[in-house]
Amino acid sequence: MRVIVKSAVFAVVGLVVLAGAASAQGIGWGNVQWPVPDYVGSSCAGTGFYGQVWIDGVTSLPGATPGLTAQLGFGPVGSEPDETWYWIDAEFNVDVGNNDEFVVYLDHYLPVGLYDYLYRYEYLEGTGWTFCDIDGPGWENPGSAEITESC
Numbered sequence: 001m002r003v004i005v006k007s008a009v010f011a012v013v014g015l016v017v018l019a020g021a022a023s024a025q026g027i028g029w030g031n032v033q034w035p036v037p038d039y040v041g042s043s044c045a046g047t048g049f050y051g052q053v054w055i056d057g058v059t060s061l062p063g064a065t066p067g068l069t070a071q072l073g074f075g076p077v078g079s080e081p082d083e084t085w086y087w088i089d090a091e092f093n094v095d096v097g098n099n100d101e102f103v104v105y106l107d108h109y110l111p112v113g114l115y116d117y118l119y120r121y122e123y124l125e126g127t128g129w130t131f132c133d134i135d136g137p138g139w140e141n142p143g144s145a146e147i148t149e150s151c
Helices: 002-024
Strands: 029-034 036-041 045-054 070-074 087-091 091-096 101-108 112-125 132-133 143-149
Touching: 029 112, 036 045, 045 070, 045 112, 070 101
Parallel strands: 029 132, 036 143
Antiparallel strands: 029 045, 045 101, 070 087, 070 112, 091 101, 112 132, 112 143
């Protein structure tokens, strides 16, 4: 009986420690990888927009990181990224060193015009988004898109 109790306590303590460690992890770095700094073309051309993200001790593991979400966003030039931007879910593409790389193939309707674009990343739902531009975390230097034709 004593062995079962110790095992149960150990399992619960292990779960608490792991859950606490996972929720304390955050995005260490991310960016818009390509195209930078500018894109001129159609919103239905199928052009790949790539972003990379790094989480210490997490993204270095092979394959897609469970619980990691990436989105590519387009918004008005000079605006702060928020929920009024047009956000597109990105797909895991490949491991690049210790980073996970994501891609969105642009085949979505965007009206003809000028936009800022960047990636945002969230590790574990509900922990908050980290916005990343072509220089890394932040939105001060987003990519610039001129959409010349809409789908």
